[in-house]
Each structure stands twice: as C-alpha cells, then as structure tokens.
Amino acid sequence: AAPAMNCRAEVLEVSVEGRQVEEAMLAVLHTVLLHRSTGKFHYKKEGTYSIGTVGTQDVDCDFIDFAYVRVSSEELDRALRKAVGEFKDALRNSGSDGMGQISLEFYQKKKSRWPFSDECIPWELWTIKVNVVNLANEQERQICREKVGEKLCEKIINIVEVMNRHEYLPKMPTQSEVDNVFDTSLKDVQPYLYKISYQITDSLGTSVTTTMRRLIKDTLAL
Amino acid sequence: AMDTDLSSQDRKDLDKFIKFFALKTVQVIVQARLGEKICTRSSSSPTGSDWFNLAIKDIPEVTHEAKKALAGQLPAVGRSMCVEISLKTSEGDSMELEIWCLEMNEKCDKEIKVSYTVYNRLSLLLKSLLAITRVTPAYRLSRKQGHEYVILYRIYFGEVQLSGLGEGFQTVRVGTVGTPVGTITLSCAYRINLAFMSTRQFERTPPIMGIIIDHFVDRPYPSSSPMHPCNYRAGEDNGAVYPSVEDSQEVCTTSFSTSPPSQCVFTVTKAHFQTPPPVVTDTLKVPVMGLAFSHQLSSSRLSYQPAALGVGSADMGYPVLFAGGFNAAHPHQLIGPSKEGGVPPIPSQPAHGTQADQERMCTPLDGVHYSAATPSSSEDTETVSNSSEGKSGSPHDFLETIFIRKVGAFVNKPINQVTMANLDIPFAMFAPKNVELEDNDTMVNPPDSPETESPLQGSLHSEGSSGSSTGNTHDDFVMIDFKPAFSKDDILPMDLGTFYREFQNPPQLSSLSIDIGAQSMAEDLDSLPEKLAVHEKNVKEFDAFVETLQ
Numbered sequence: 001a002a003p004a005m006n007c008r009a010e011v012l013e014v015s016v017e018g019r020q021v022e023e024a025m026l027a028v029l030h031t032v033l034l035h036r037s038t039g040k041f042h043y044k045k046e047g048t049y050s051i052g053t054v055g056t057q058d059v060d061c062d063f064i065d066f067a068y069v070r071v072s073s074e075e076l077d078r079a080l081r082k083a084v085g086e087f088k089d090a091l092r093n094s095g096s097d098g099m100g101q102i103s104l105e106f107y108q109k110k111k112s113r114w115p116f117s118d119e120c121i122p123w124e125l126w127t128i129k130v131n132v133v134n135l136a137n138e139q140e141r142q143i144c145r146e147k148v149g150e151k152l153c154e155k156i157i158n159i160v161e162v163m164n165r166h167e168y169l170p171k172m173p174t175q176s177e178v179d180n181v182f183d184t185s186l187k188d189v190q191p192y193l194y195k196i197s198y199q200i201t202d203s204l205g206t207s208v209t210t211t212m213r214r215l216i217k218d219t220l221a222l
Numbered sequence: 223a224m225d226t227d228l229s230s231q232d233r234k235d236l237d238k239f240i241k242f243f244a245l246k247t248v249q250v251i252v253q254a255r256l257g258e259k260i261c262t263r264s265s266s267s268p269t270g271s272d273w274f275n276l277a278i279k280d281i282p283e284v285t286h287e288a289k290k291a292l293a294g295q296l297p298a299v300g301r302s303m304c305v306e307i308s309l310k311t312s313e314g315d316s317m318e319l320e321i322w323c324l325e326m327n328e329k330c331d332k333e334i335k336v337s338y339t340v341y342n343r344l345s346l347l348l349k350s351l352l353a354i355t356r357v358t359p360a361y362r363l364s365r366k367q368g369h370e371y372v373i374l375y376r377i378y379f380g381e382v383q384l385s386g387l388g389e390g391f392q393t394v395r396v397g398t399v400g401t402p403v404g405t406i407t408l409s410c411a412y413r414i415n416l417a418f419m420s421t422r423q424f425e426r427t428p429p430i431m432g433i434i435i436d437h438f439v440d441r442p443y444p445s446s447s448p449m450h451p452c453n454y455r456a457g458e459d460n461g462a463v464y465p466s467v468e469d470s471q472e473v474c475t476t477s478f479s480t481s482p483p484s485q486c487v488f489t490v491t492k493a494h495f496q497t498p499p500p501v502v503t504d505t506l507k508v509p510v511m512g513l514a515f516s517h518q519l520s521s522s523r524l525s526y527q528p529a530a531l532g533v534g535s536a537d538m539g540y541p542v543l544f545a546g547g548f549n550a551a552h553p554h555q556l557i558g559p560s561k562e563g564g565v566p567p568i569p570s571q572p573a574h575g576t577q578a579d580q581e582r583m584c585t586p587l588d589g590v591h592y593s594a595a596t597p598s599s600s601e602d603t604e605t606v607s608n609s610s611e612g613k614s615g616s617p618h619d620f621l622e623t624i625f626i627r628k629v630g631a632f633v634n635k636p637i638n639q640v641t642m643a644n645l646d647i648p649f650a651m652f653a654p655k656n657v658e659l660e661d662n663d664t665m666v667n668p669p670d671s672p673e674t675e676s677p678l679q680g681s682l683h684s685e686g687s688s689g690s691s692t693g694n695t696h697d698d699f700v701m702i703d704f705k706p707a708f709s710k711d712d713i714l715p716m717d718l719g720t721f722y723r724e725f726q727n728p729p730q731l732s733s734l735s736i737d738i739g740a741q742s743m744a745e746d747l748d749s750l751p752e753k754l755a756v757h758e759k760n761v762k763e764f765d766a767f768v769e770t771l772q
Contacts, residue, residue: 034349039275040266046723052266055277056352058259067361069352072264072277153357157394160350164397166343174727188264 007122010162012155013129016064017144018098021091021130023061024152025084028128029104029196030059030070031156033080035163036106036124037071037191041182043175054189065149068156073189083196090200091132098132099201106192108170109180120195123168228402232336236401239336240296242273243344244303244324247351247408248288248377249278251305251322254355255364255373255452274345284375287450291377297326299404304383306376307360308449309367316374316449318386319360320412325382327407331400343399347408350397358394358412364452374449387413 016024039052055072070077087102094100104126110119135141170192173181182190228236253260262277272278288303297303302325310316334340355361364373384391396408757764 031353034353035346039264039268042267047727050268051275052268053264053272053275053277055262055264056349057261058356060259065362067259067356067365069356072262156353156357160353160397161395163346163350164395176727188266 006168007125008162008167009125009127010158011127011129012158013131014148014151014155015131015133016148017135017141018092018132020061020063020144020148021088021132022081022084023064023066024148025087025102025128025130026059026070026080027061027064027066027068027152028126028155028159029080029084029102030077031068031159032104032126033076033191033194034069034071035159036194037073037076037189038182040184040186040188040190041178043178047174049175052188052190061149063145064152065145066152068152071189071191073186075186076189076191080196083198087198090198091130094200094202098134099130100198101127101129101201102196102198103127104194104196106194109193111180120193123170228332228336232402236336236340236403237296239341239344240401240406241292243348243406244292244297245280245285245288246273246276246278246348247303247322247324248305249280249284250348250351251307251355252281252284252375252452253279254352254361255307255375257364257367257373257452274341274348276345276348278348283450287377291379293379295379297324297379297406299326299328301380302326302382303379304377306378306386307364307452308374308376308386309360309363309371310374310449311371312369318388318413319363319373320358320410321382321384321387322410323382323408325407325409326404329400329405330402331405332402334400334402336402340399340401344406347397347399347406351408354394354396354410358410359414360412367452373452375452376449384411387411388415390414 012028014024014028034056037054039054041049041051043049056069057072058067059070060067084102087100091098091100105122106124107120107122110121112118133144135144170181178184181193183193184190260279262279264277265272268275292303295301302323304324305322306318307320307322308316308318360373363371367373391411392414393409393411396410398405398407400406
C-alpha cells in the first residue's frame with residue numbers, strides 16, 4: 001500500500017498536550033496548504049488563464065505560544081478544522097495512550113474508461129505523528145506552551161525547506177483538466193486536490209486500519 | 223555572456239520580477255514586525271496590482287525606503303538587499319535582532335522559463351517568507367512592542383553586515399529561486415541571545431550595552447537610511463495626510479496559457495478610477511490607469527493620468543502606519559511612544575521628503591496629465607531594466623497599462639514598439655502601432671508539447687487593437703492581435719496561428735459522447751441480423767479467402 005512511485009513523503013512529529021492538538025495540526029496543515037494553493041484560475045480563450053489573488057492572515061494560538069499564517073479562505077479553514085476536530089476526537093476516545101497520525105495527501109486524478117473508476121495518484125504526502133502528553137500542573141503546562149511553540153517553529157522551517165526544493169508539481173492543467181489537479185470548489189482560492197485522513201495507534205503500537213484502508217483503496221481506485 | 227540565451231523580453235521581465243520581488247520582500251518583513259496581525263483578502267478575480275498573485279499591501283514609506291536603498295539597482299552578486307530589524311528601548315539602547323538578506327549568486331539556470339516558472343517560484347518564496355517571518359524570535363518580541371521598546375527596520379543595499387547580531391547567531395533559509403541570470407536566495411540571520419528571553423526578562427535587564435552606543439555612527443554606511451519604526455500609531459484624531467502615491471502598484475496581471483509557447487498573452491485589467499482619500503493605500507483595490515502612453519521607445523516624456531489609489535479598508539485590520547517624518551540628518555529623533563504615553567503628532571508632510579516627494583500626492587482624476595515638474599529624487603527612474611529607456615525626471619508613480627507585443631521572427635509588418643519607461647508590469651506588451659521589431663524568440667518552441675507549462679503564451683484576438691488611450695473603461699481586458707511567424711495563406715482564410723488556435727482544442731468526437739454513441743449502437747444492433755444474413759450467404763467466399771491466408 002505504498003503511495004505511487006514518485007510521491008514524496010514527509011513526516012513530522014510533535015508531542016503536545018490534549019488541548020493543543022487542534023492548533024498544532026491546523027498550524028502545520030495551513031502552512032502546507034499556504035504553499036499548495038493558488039488563486040482561482042480563470043480560463044479564457046485559446047487556453048490562456050489568469051490567476052486570482054491569495055490573501056493571507058495571521059492566526060494566534062490560544063494554547064501554544066505560537067502564531068502562523070494561513071490562506072484567507074473561510075471554506076478552507078472550515079474544512080481543515082472539521083478534519084482536525086475529528087482527529088482530535090478520535091484521539092481522545094481511543095484510550096490513554098493518545099498516539100495517532102494525520103495525513104495530508106496531494107493527488108492528481110486520472111480519468112479512466114468505464115468500467116474503471118478514476119485513479120487518484122498521490123504526488124505528495126505529509127504525515128504528522130502526534131503524541132499526546134498529560135501534564136500534572138500549571139507550571140508544566142506553561143513550559144509546554146513555550147516548548148511546543150518552539151517545536152512548531154522548527155516544523156514550519158522544515159516545511160518551508162521541503163517546499164523550496166522545487167520538486168515535482170503537477171503540470172498546469174488545461175481547462176478541461178483543471179479538476180484533475182486542483183480543487184476548484186472553493187470560491188476564493190484553489191488548492192491542489194488534497195485529502196486528509198488519520199489513524200489512531202492503539203496501545204500496542206499497531207495501527208487501527210480502517211481509515212488507512214480507505215486511503216489505500218482510493219489510491220488504487222479499484 | 224550570461225544572458226546571451228535570454229531574450230531581451232525575458233530579461234526585462236526578469237528584472238521587473240526581481241525588482242518587485244525585492245519590494246514585496248521588504249513589505250512582508252516590515253509588516254511582520256509591526257506588532258499587529260496582518261490580514262488580507264483573497265480575491266478570485268485578479269485586480270491587476272497583486273504581484274505574484276498574493277495580496278500583500280504596500281506601505282508607501284516602506285516602498286520609498288526600499289527604493290531609496292536600491293537606487294535603481296537590483297540584487298546581484300555582492301550586492302544584496304538587506305532588511306535589518308532591531309529593537310530600541312525607551313531608554314535609547316538598541317540591538318540588532320535580525321538581518322534578512324536577499325542575495326543573488328552566480329549559479330544560473332538557463333533552462334528555466336522566466337515568465338512562468340520563475341514568477342511562480344517567486345510567489346512560492348514570498349509565501350515561505352510570510353511563514354518564516356512568524357517563527358523567528360523577533361516576531362514574538364515585535365508583537366509585544368509599544369511600551370518598553372519599539373522595533374525598527376533599516377534597509378540597505380550592498381554587503382551583508384552580520385556583526386551586529388552578536389555571537390552565535392543563527393540563520394534560517396527561506397528559499398531560493400534559480401533564474402537564467404543567477405540564483406536568488408532569501409535568508410535570515412538572527413540573534414539568539416534573545417531566544418530565551420521573554421519580554422518580562424527583557425524589562426528587568428540593564429541596558430543592553432554598557433554604554434549607549436551611537437548606533438548610527440558605527441554604521442559602515444553612515445549616510446544610509448536611518449532606522450524606522452515598524453509600527454507607529456497615529457492619534458485617532460490625527461488627520462495626517464500620508465504621501466500615498468504608490469508607484470509599486472503597477473499592473474501586474476498575468477495571463478498564463480497552457481497552449482504552446484509560440485505566442486504571448488498579456489492581459490491587462492483596467493479598473494475603475496476612484497477619487498482617493500489620503501490614506502494608506504491598499505494594493506487590493508488599486509485601480510490601474512487607462513491606456514495612456516507615448517509612442518516612442520525612449521521617450522522621456524510620458525503623460526499619465528494620475529492613478530487613483532483605493533482606500534485602505536479599515537476592516538483589513540491593517541494598522542495605521544507611520545507616514546514619514548524621519549529626519550535623516552538626526553536619526554536619533556525617532557518618533558516613538560513617549561514616556562507619558564501620549565503620542566506625538568505626525569507631521570503632515572514627510573520631513574525629509576524632497577520637493578518631488580511632496581508633489582506626489584494623489585490628485586483627483588480630472589483627466590489632468592501629470593508630468594514631472596522636478597527631477598525625481600529618490601524615486602528611481604525605472605532604468606532598472608532598460609538603459610535604452612533611460613528617462614530622467616519622470617516619476618513613475620502612476621499606474622499605466624502598457625501593451626508590448628512579442629512578434630514572431632518573420633513577421634512582415636514592422637510593428638512599432640511602445641515601451642513605457644516605466645515597465646512595471648511583468649509582461650509588457652506592444653502597442654499595435656509603431657512597434658519596433660524585436661528580434662525575439664516566439665517561434666522558438668514548436669507546438670509539439672501543447673501541455674507545456676509556459677505561461678503567458680497563448681494568443682490574443684484583436685478587438686480593434688489600438689492601444690490608444692481611448693480604450694473602453696468598462697472593458698476589463700484589451701487584447702491585441704498577434705501575428706505568428708508565417709503569413710496568411712490565401713487558400714485558407716486563416717493563418718497558421720489562427721489555425722492552430724482553433725484546432726488545438728477540438729471538440730470531443732460525437733461518437734464518443736454517450737447519447738450519440740448509444741444511439742448508433744442501437745442502430746448497429748438493429749442492423750445486425752441483416753448483416754449476419756448477408757455474411758452467411760457469402761460464407762463460402764469467406765472460407766476460401768481464409769484458406770489463401772494460411
């Protein structure tokens with residue numbers, strides 16, 4: 001169930017307190033999507049297109065001494081919050097260990113002829129491994145606020161390093177192909193097609209596989 | 223010999239990109255140290271003034287300082303643009319926190335496509351800069367500035383000076399973009415002694431240096447730009463007028479194409495004029511001027527209509543900024559929050575502005591043509607890209623839409639080139655008349671890879687194609703006809719370019735569409751029994767035929 005051959009994979013790990021999970025995940029996901037979103041394409045005659053403008057905004061975290069920049073798109077923010085919220089709930093309900101990972105995958109669609117369904121070919125996969133810690137007192141929590149803030153700074157730097165490698169990006173599509181490369185459903189920005197999935201590690205260290213299976217199935221598209 | 227392979231159009235574009243990239247870099251850095259949260263809106267329709275497809279506001283003073291520092295040059299090997307961020311306490315002690323460096327090295331990427339790949343990578347690099355400016359230690363410090371200290375910025379151009387950062391400073395690389403003339407690199411060196419200092423600690427410590435160091439005397443560039451506060455709040459009732467002319471808001475709408483790179487597309491938006499109130503400009507709303515340009519390549523006499531600059535919208539959460547008022551001769555006279563907590567008034571005119579600066583105020587749009595009355599002082603004369611377009615004395619503060627058309631190598635008609643000296647759009651276009659024949663490139667790449675990523679390449683239809691200033695103000699786009707290399711064929715009423723354009727995206731075959739397919743299948747099925755009967759009759763013949771094949 002490995003991703004396609006030329007899909008690059010990056011893994012980040014963080015240890016956070018329960019109440020920091022959402023903000024930490026959002027910070028990472030938004031930073032990745034900032035780099036993987038463009039303005040809306042407007043196709044004109046003869047295959048030319050113009051690109052809309054992407055706005056950005058600062059987000060302050062409440063439980064972490066940290067701030068990050070995200071794309072100004074409420075729709076995108078909502079989508080990420082929903083996914084992260086589900087992940088956080090799953091982590092909380094899983095038991096005391098609190099380990100899991102959330103994945104952000106960018107893919108391209110390849111149309112297949114009937115009776116085969118479209119293939120989803122991933123080209124970049126970001127995985128954030130999360131370890132939830134429990135803290136005893138307020139002093140520890142304060143230190144954790146700062147420490148996790150510093151760690152997230154490092155993660156942002158790591159993400160930017162990867163982005164700067166200028167490795168494979170899907171070719172700019174023609175109008176008929178644009179939905180195979182970009183998510184055009186948002187009204188103000190246009191991220192590359194992406195999907196978010198997660199898995200929770202149970203206390204034995206083996207992963208609960210339902211979500212993973214779905215991800216694999218989508219990838220193979222059969 | 224560096225740029226023999228680079229077409230002059232590409233070179234111009236590249237220089238322009240680098241210039242505006244430098245200006246936007248400065249804006250992002252300074253805005254990230256204002257102490258405020260920044261928020262700009264996404265817009266699905268390009269406005270024509272958002273460089274690199276990002277909504278980054280332009281603080282006029284910051285652009286002014288950046289241009290002053292650059293003095294018409296671009297980052298090159300050994301000539302880097304540096305933004306120095308430092309902290310100054312209310313007692314007057316100061317300390318350098320960060321140096322952001324925009325540098326150029328010699329490593330060239332000749333193959334890269336300027337107008338597309340470089341542009342998009344610069345956009346990506348700006349996004350990285352947005353992200354990285356929030357993760358260095360100075361960010362948190364700058365968010366808490368105001369009472370005990372302020373954060374200042376200084377821009378200089380030349381050699382990078384890191385000695386003021388103390389020992390053990392760290393560097394973080396924001397990113398690099400290869401271009402045919404060198405590799406642009408953006409990085410930050412930052413002091414780490416503060417990394418473990420919270421602002422509370424900072425308050426308790428004695429002055430940073432034992433002696434109050436005259437920050438500016440020690441500078442290797444004593445005459446260079448003084449420090450400026452990143453953030454200065456005006457009093458609410460202060461009706462300060464900012465010099466809100468913003469010349470970095472030239473048209474930058476780009477149009478990309480997925481068709482082969484045999485032609486160019488340039489789309490220019492003309493937004494509507496608005497009467498500008500004197501406030502901080504907001505690039506998102508800056509309209510582009512009408513099509514007013516001269517005919518001559520190196521004319522130094524350009525007539526403009528003054529750009530109308532949109533209102534900076536208050537709901538952007540953008541702080542009111544310090545407008546000016548730095549006296550270059552006395553850098554210590556920083557205007558900052560006084561001990562009493564009151565705020566000194568902002569001078570209504572920049573204290574160190576020149577005559578030309580002061581003249582560059584927004585004027586109402588009554589069709590008056592503005593031309594430079596005085597030679598521009600610190601404003602560059604836009605000779606960055608073309609020495610042949612040297613113009614002196616005309617400020618380029620206003621937006622223009624310009625058309626320069628790339629022509630094929632074998633075009634019959636000479637087309638005159640209109641080149642605005644102020645080539646501040648990324649992809650300049652010819653006006654249809656009187657254009658100089660460019661010895662350019664466009665038929666270089668044959669259309670064998672229609673899905674190529676080359677942008678800006680596509681074709682335009684003319685719509686009366688005159689680029690004159692009578693253009694419709696309600697049309698958003700003006701397209702110009704493009705003539706490909708091979709002239710018209712008398713047999714077919716279309717030329718190669720039109721032919722290609724028309725047929726490159728053919729409609730789907732009707733037999734592939736489901737309805738018609740189903741229909742014909744039904745018909746096929748109906749006729750099957752008949753066909754089978756015929757074949758059965760001739761079965762002997764078929765058998766004999768098959769025998770001969772074996």
